[in-house]
Structures are given as structure tokens and as C-alpha cells.
Amino acid sequence: MATLSVPSALPDVAEDVEQLxxxxxxWGTNEDLIITILAHRNAYQRKLIREVYTSTYGEDLLKTLDKELTNDFERIVHLFTLDPPERDAFLANEATKKFTSSNWVLIEIACARSSDDLFNARRAYHVRFKKSIEEDVAQHTTGDFRKLLVALVTSFRYEGPEVNTHLAKSDAKILHEKISDKAYSDDDLIRIIATRSKAQLSATLNTYNNSYGHAITKDLKEDPKDDFLKLLRATIKCLTCPEKYFEKLLRLAVNKMGTDESALTRVVATRAEVDMQRIKEEYYRRNSVHLDHAIKKDTHGDYEKMLIELVGAENA
Amino acid sequence: MATLSVPSALPDVAEDVEQLxxxxxxWGTNEDLIITILAHRNAYQRKLIREVYTSTYGEDLLKTLDKELTNDFERIVHLFTLDPPERDAFLANEATKKFTSSNWVLIEIACARSSDDLFNARRAYHVRFKKSIEEDVAQHTTGDFRKLLVALVTSFRYEGPEVNTHLAKSDAKILHEKISDKAYSDDDLIRIIATRSKAQLSATLNTYNNSYGHAITKDLKEDPKDDFLKLLRATIKCLTCPEKYFEKLLRLAVNKMGTDESALTRVVATRAEVDMQRIKEEYYRRNSVHLDHAIKKDTHGDYEKMLIELVGAENA
Structure with a gap:
């Protein structure tokens, strides 16, 4: 469930555009007005606003925003205003340019989106960057990272609910064998994780847990600091319980010495319209603190306002 | 250019359905009538016919065709009647079930279609088989074959005409190094072939030819019988000059002792509506015999009639 709230009586697009x-x-920029409008329009409405803004003023709204706003506030407004597939393409492209093992946005785009949304991001990547996402990911990574990441970003998983229990058993067995042998980048292990439907993979991981007595993510902790193992665990979490994955990312982002604005901004901008309600519930369950309170403690000014408008404030 | 011909005065769908x-x-089946209709309707019209047939007679036209027709004639009518994405999904699924190194249909679907057509085939695969194409390809292949085939069927290549000559040079250099080292399944070699746009890849292969004095396909002939090298050469041909690839397939299919109906049927059914005119020209150039004459010499009966209606007869 989304946390994005759209007023029931919506001004027409021309009025939004004029107000912006x-x-x-x-003198100065009216940040509050920008937040009031852009933090409370859905993807379709924001797209229309951008189109009408361009045809009315001959200028791309995003370029104007970039000129008028600064720092973290600029980034969250920019990211949120982007159409979701274009936003994913933009984030993926940034990631391929400065790929670090802790930059998990590619995993999120490949695994926490629906198959169609991932495909739409690939299409938007063509339009914006005149190349394919897999081309850039493959070119900027090597070895095991490349093997896993390219397989993930190119997948188009079946999304039906059907589960083959026989297959779940045989896949669980293969995964257990490979992990026992520490063959973490084995072709078959990556094949199973990168190609099975999410429903099938969940069944396989449940079977794994039941048959071998541990969750697979526990068995992938042999060396907790190994970057490839971290990436594998993140992949599995994104595929099977994205709200827990994002909760942890937020927890680490706001609990750090110095907030990790990059992660905080990305999670809020990409999930507010999708499942932020679930992530907030998960956050409260895990931290006994409401997410908006944590955000307020750690951020300030227009950036804080925009974040809170997107995740919604608790009454407590 | 297609060879499919559709009459300018078309009966309405209900009449086609009634005639079928x-x-x-x-008593018996009127094969001529079936050919007259189904060999002369485009994909959209055939799809409509199938839908109206089902709603009128409560039976899938394809099932009825399978019951009424036999052997090679049944197969070409069945394949041609299928909607192109569904046809590709059907052919790909067959290929994953009985994958042999000479079964190149997966290469054709991955490399001789547009990026959108390949994606539509992947979507049709979900609908029909409740899994993903890459899931089946990865599960039924191993080693180098898997590495190449999975990368190809999951690609979504950029299709613009832009060419980066600097990149063409560096990619050509990488390809030449790997081939000189006989590292034919090297990650970078496969990455370049599987992810670059067709325009970019052509530029790279031209640079290769200019810089090193041979076409890359010549350098991939180190062992002409090596199945993986054959597959690589087929891949490159399908990507850069599909009409030559299909011409050769047809030439081998009709010149064999005993025609290779499987290849002949597939090429005609999948290309009649796409580029069969170019393939025919290429065939005549290479063999000094018109394709329809070669087909007539090698086939007979309703199967022959259907093939000739699809490829068109030369007057000569």
C-alpha cells in the first residue's frame, strides 16, 4: 500500500502548472507550494503536469526544478517527479557509472519491481540513454557481480501464483549443495535465483528452510563482510520480502552517524507510491519508533517536509 | 519485405470463419479452401479469424486444424496461423524440450526479431507455459551453450541507428584478443555479442574486418565442426544479415538427401510476413534457382501448395 495522498478535489493540470x-x-522560490503540489500527485498526474509545463513555458519542469532547488531537497523532488520507469532508468544509469558493492539500486530495480515495471525501466533506458541497461551493467562490472547482476536485470519472471512443489524440492537441493560447497556464484544457483517466479522461489526457500533447518540467508552469511554474499542476500530479500529489505535500508540510513540521505531519498521516492505503508509498519514493528519520527529527528528544512509529506505523518 | 499476399477485396471475418x-x-477436408484463406491473411486478420471461430463454434481453430490435417501440411498451417509472438513462444518451448546443437530456432527468435518482438514472445511464453523462456532455456542447457543462449534470449537491445566508433574499435580489439586466445565463450565476448545494438555490432564487426583482415565469422571457423562455434557464427549472421542466414538454412534444407522439412517449414512460416522477399532474392543470387522452383522440386501435395502460396511463385 502506498503512502502517497492525492487530494480528492484536484485542481486541473493547467492550474498546477501555473502555480508551479x-x-x-x-524573489526566492516557494518551496512549500512545490511540495504541496508535487508530493500529492500520482505518477500519471505528475507526467501530465510535466508535459503541460513544457508546452506552456517551453522548458522542462525537471530542469527548472534543478535550477531552483538544491541538495537533498532538489534530489527528492527531482526523483519523485520523474515517471517511475524513467526514474528507474535514471537510477540504474547512475549506478552503472559508479558501481560499488553497496550500491544496491540495481538489485532493487531488478527484484523489487514487477516484471512489467522492470521491462518498462529497460525501455525507458533505451529512450534516455540510447543503449540497453544490460549493456551498461555488463560493461561496468566483472566476475561474479556481473554474472548475477546481468542475469537479474535481464530477467522477465513469470508472475503467476502457480507453484511446482517437485521443482521446489529439487531447486532447494541444488541451492543447498552449492552453498555447502561455498560455490556461491555457481551457474545453477544464479539460474534459480535469477529466473524462477517469485512464488516458485518462495516455495523453494521455504522447502530449503524446512529441509535443512536454516533460512538460506543465514547460510549465506559464512563471511558477513563478503560483498558478493551481501549482494546475494539483498537479492533474495528483495525478491521474497521487499518491505523487510527496505525497512532495513531505512533503519541503517537514519541510524548512522550522519544520515545516509542517498538511501533515504531513494527509498522514499521509489516506494511512496507502491508499498511504503507496509514498509512503515515493518519499521515500527522492528524499531518501536514511527518512521516519520525517525526521519524528523534526522533531517530538516524542505527536505524533511517533502519526505514527511510522502511517507505521511503518524498521529502518535 | 514480406511475400505474404492479402487480397485487396477481403471477405469479412464471419465469412472466412464460415468457409473454414x-x-x-x-466427406474429407477441403485443403484448398483452407490454403486460400489462411495463407492470405495477415497476422491481425488470422488472430481475428481464430477469435471469431472460437466464439462461433466453441472450438479453437488450431485444435480443429490439428485434427483435420496431417504431417508437414498440418505443421505449416498450424505455425503460420499462430500469432507471431505465440508462434515464437511455441517454437522456443519445443526447442528447450529437445535442445540439440543444430536446433537454432532459439538463436533466430533472440537475434532475427526486433527487440519488441522478442519481448512479445517472452510475454506470450508466460501466458502459454506459465514460466519464463529464460527459465526453460537455462534449465535445459549447460556450460557455454547456456551462457550464450540465456544472454541472447534475455536481451533487449537498443535499436537506434547511433554508432560509437570509439566503442566499435575497443570492442573489435576485445573480440580479436579473445578469438586469438580461442576464448570463444569468454564473458566479454559474449557480453559484446549479446548486449550491443545491431547497428553498433555491425560497426564493430566492420572495424574487426578492416583492422585484422578477416571477417569475424572466418576467424570463428578454427574447428568448423565445433558446435559452439557453429552457434556463435549463426548468432552473428542472424544479428547482422538475417536474410543470408535464412537463405543458407533454406539451401541446406532443400539440397539435403531428403528435405529438412522442419527447417523449411519454420523459415517459411516465420519469415513470409517479414522479409521473405529479401531471402528469395538472396536465394536466387546464391543458387541461380528461384526458391519456389527449389521448393516445388522437393515437396508435394498440400504442403507444397501452402509453401508456394506463402513464398509466392516467380513467373520465370
Missing amino acids: HKAFSG | HKAFSG
């Missing part, structure tokens, strides 16, 4: 234009005019 | 139903009724 006003927000940029005169 | 008549063709199955009474």
Missing part, C-alpha cells in the same frame, strides 16, 4: 511557475517567480 | 468451418465438414 509562480513558485519559481519573483 | 465448411472446409472441415462433410
Whole structure:
């Protein structure tokens, strides 16, 4: 469930566009007005606003926002305003340019989106960057990382609920054998994780847990600091319980000495319209603190306002 | 250019459906009537016919065709009647079930289709088989074959005309190094072949030819009988000059002792509506014999008739 709230009586697009234009005019920028509008329109509405803004003022709204706003506030407004497939393409492209083992946005785009959403991001990547996402991912990574990441970003998983229990058993056996042999980048292990439907993979991991007495993510902790193992665990979490994956990312982002704005911004911008409600529930369950309270403690100014408008404030 | 011909004055769908139903009724089957209709309707029209047939007679036209027709004639009518993405899904699924190194249909679907057509085949695979194409390809292949085939069937290549000559040079250098080292299944070699746009890949292969004095396909002939090298050469041909690839397939299919109906049927059914005109020109150039004459010499009966209607007869 999304946390994005859209007013029931919506001004028409031309009015939104005019208000935004006003927000940029005169002395200073009216950040509150920008937040009031852009943090409370859905993807379709934001896309329309951007189109009408361009046809009215001959300028891309995103470029204007970048000129008028700064730092973390600029980034969250920019990311949230982007159409989701274009946003994913933009984030993926950034990631291929400065790939680090802790930059998990590629995993999120490949595993926490629906198959169609991932495909739409690949299509948007063509349009914006004149190449394919797999081309850039493959070119900027090597070895095991490349093997896993390319398989993930190119997958188009079946999304039906059907589960083959026989297959779940045989796949669980293969996974257990490979992990016991520490063959973490084995072709078959990657094949299973990168190609099975999420429903099938969940059945396989349940079978694994039941048959061998541990969750697979526990068995992938042989060396907790090994970056490839971290990536594998993140992949499995994104595929099977994305809300837990994002909760942990947020927890680490706000509990750090110095907030990790990059992760915080990305999670809020990409999940507010998808499953932020679930992530907030998970956050409260795990931390006994409401997410918006944690965010308020760690951020300030317009950046804070925009985040809170997107995740929604608790009454407590 | 397609060879499929559709009459300018087309009966309405209901009439086509009624005629087809008549063709199955009474004593024997009216094969000529079936050919007259199904060999001369485009994909959209065939799809409509199938839908209206089902809603009128409560039976899938394809099932009825399978019951009424036999052998090679049944197969070409069945394949041609299928909607192209569904046909590709059907052929790919057959290939994963009995994968042999000479079964190149997967290469054709991955490399001789547009990026969108390949994606539509992947979507049709979900619908029909409740799994993903890459899941089946990966499960039924191993080693180098798997590495190449999975990368190809999951690609979504950029299709713009842009060419980066700097990249063409560096990619050509990588390809030449790997081939000189006989590292034919090297990750970078496969990455370049599986992810670059067709325009970019052509530029790279031209640079290769200019810089090193041979076409890459010549350098991939170290052992002409090596199945993996054959597959690599087929891949490159399908990507860069599909009409030559299909010409050769047809030439081998009709020149064999005993025709290779499987290849002949597949090429005609999948290309009649796409580029069969180019393939025919290429065939004549290479063999000094018109393709339809070669087909007539090698086939007979309703199967021959259907093939000739699809490829078109030369006057000569």
C-alpha cells in the first residue's frame, strides 16, 4: 500500500502548472507550494503536469526544478517527479557509472519491481540513454557481480501464483549443495535465483528452510563482510520480502552517524507510491519508533517536509 | 519485405470463419479452401479469424486444424496461423524440450526479431507455459551453450541507428584478443555479442574486418565442426544479415538427401510476413534457382501448395 495522498478535489493540470511557475517567480522560490503540489500527485498526474509545463513555458519542469532547488531537497523532488520507469532508468544509469558493492539500486530495480515495471525501466533506458541497461551493467562490472547482476536485470519472471512443489524440492537441493560447497556464484544457483517466479522461489526457500533447518540467508552469511554474499542476500530479500529489505535500508540510513540521505531519498521516492505503508509498519514493528519520527529527528528544512509529506505523518 | 499476399477485396471475418468451418465438414477436408484463406491473411486478420471461430463454434481453430490435417501440411498451417509472438513462444518451448546443437530456432527468435518482438514472445511464453523462456532455456542447457543462449534470449537491445566508433574499435580489439586466445565463450565476448545494438555490432564487426583482415565469422571457423562455434557464427549472421542466414538454412534444407522439412517449414512460416522477399532474392543470387522452383522440386501435395502460396511463385 502506498503512502502517497492525492487530494480528492484536484485542481486541473493547467492550474498546477501555473502555480508551479509562480513558485519559481519573483524573489526566492516557494518551496512549500512545490511540495504541496508535487508530493500529492500520482505518477500519471505528475507526467501530465510535466508535459503541460513544457508546452506552456517551453522548458522542462525537471530542469527548472534543478535550477531552483538544491541538495537533498532538489534530489527528492527531482526523483519523485520523474515517471517511475524513467526514474528507474535514471537510477540504474547512475549506478552503472559508479558501481560499488553497496550500491544496491540495481538489485532493487531488478527484484523489487514487477516484471512489467522492470521491462518498462529497460525501455525507458533505451529512450534516455540510447543503449540497453544490460549493456551498461555488463560493461561496468566483472566476475561474479556481473554474472548475477546481468542475469537479474535481464530477467522477465513469470508472475503467476502457480507453484511446482517437485521443482521446489529439487531447486532447494541444488541451492543447498552449492552453498555447502561455498560455490556461491555457481551457474545453477544464479539460474534459480535469477529466473524462477517469485512464488516458485518462495516455495523453494521455504522447502530449503524446512529441509535443512536454516533460512538460506543465514547460510549465506559464512563471511558477513563478503560483498558478493551481501549482494546475494539483498537479492533474495528483495525478491521474497521487499518491505523487510527496505525497512532495513531505512533503519541503517537514519541510524548512522550522519544520515545516509542517498538511501533515504531513494527509498522514499521509489516506494511512496507502491508499498511504503507496509514498509512503515515493518519499521515500527522492528524499531518501536514511527518512521516519520525517525526521519524528523534526522533531517530538516524542505527536505524533511517533502519526505514527511510522502511517507505521511503518524498521529502518535 | 514480406511475400505474404492479402487480397485487396477481403471477405469479412464471419465469412472466412464460415468457409473454414465448411472446409472441415462433410466427406474429407477441403485443403484448398483452407490454403486460400489462411495463407492470405495477415497476422491481425488470422488472430481475428481464430477469435471469431472460437466464439462461433466453441472450438479453437488450431485444435480443429490439428485434427483435420496431417504431417508437414498440418505443421505449416498450424505455425503460420499462430500469432507471431505465440508462434515464437511455441517454437522456443519445443526447442528447450529437445535442445540439440543444430536446433537454432532459439538463436533466430533472440537475434532475427526486433527487440519488441522478442519481448512479445517472452510475454506470450508466460501466458502459454506459465514460466519464463529464460527459465526453460537455462534449465535445459549447460556450460557455454547456456551462457550464450540465456544472454541472447534475455536481451533487449537498443535499436537506434547511433554508432560509437570509439566503442566499435575497443570492442573489435576485445573480440580479436579473445578469438586469438580461442576464448570463444569468454564473458566479454559474449557480453559484446549479446548486449550491443545491431547497428553498433555491425560497426564493430566492420572495424574487426578492416583492422585484422578477416571477417569475424572466418576467424570463428578454427574447428568448423565445433558446435559452439557453429552457434556463435549463426548468432552473428542472424544479428547482422538475417536474410543470408535464412537463405543458407533454406539451401541446406532443400539440397539435403531428403528435405529438412522442419527447417523449411519454420523459415517459411516465420519469415513470409517479414522479409521473405529479401531471402528469395538472396536465394536466387546464391543458387541461380528461384526458391519456389527449389521448393516445388522437393515437396508435394498440400504442403507444397501452402509453401508456394506463402513464398509466392516467380513467373520465370
